Amino acid sequence: MAVSKILISKNPIFDKCPKCKEWDSLHRSRARSLGENIIKMIPLWNIFRCKACGWRGYRFTFTFTTESLKVISLYIVLIFIAASIVRFALSYFIK
Ligand SMILES: [Zn+2]
Structure with missing residues (x-):
């Protein structure tokens, strides 16, 4: 990779x-x-x-290049996915 x-x-x-x-x-x-x-x-x-x-x-x-903007947007998407998984897990286990 x-x-x-x-x-x-x-x-x-x-x-x-x-x-x-x-x-x-x-x-x-x-x-x-x-x-x-x-x-x-x-x-x-x-x-x-x-x-x-x-x-x-x-x-x-x-x-910055266009490749670095792609990497930054990938990191932002990964942060939102991880945050929604953590939020879902917290709301599922803590009631
Ligand atoms: Zn000059």
Whole structure:
């Protein structure tokens, strides 16, 4: 059975810049303050700078795909099925 991931890792270096829309212009940037260091500890995003226009900001290092949306909806269905089985069992045995 194939294992499906919900979050797919991606490298924003190969994305286009959100300001000037140029491809392959982003590179990792160092944290400048204590607050940025704390935010950088969370592995969901990193700080990037654009070589072309100088934009600096946060980009997510994970992304969703249609496969991950299918996995999430499957988990939601399983949660509802398990909850209704537990609810039925509780109402059957506890009167
Ligand atoms: Zn740019």
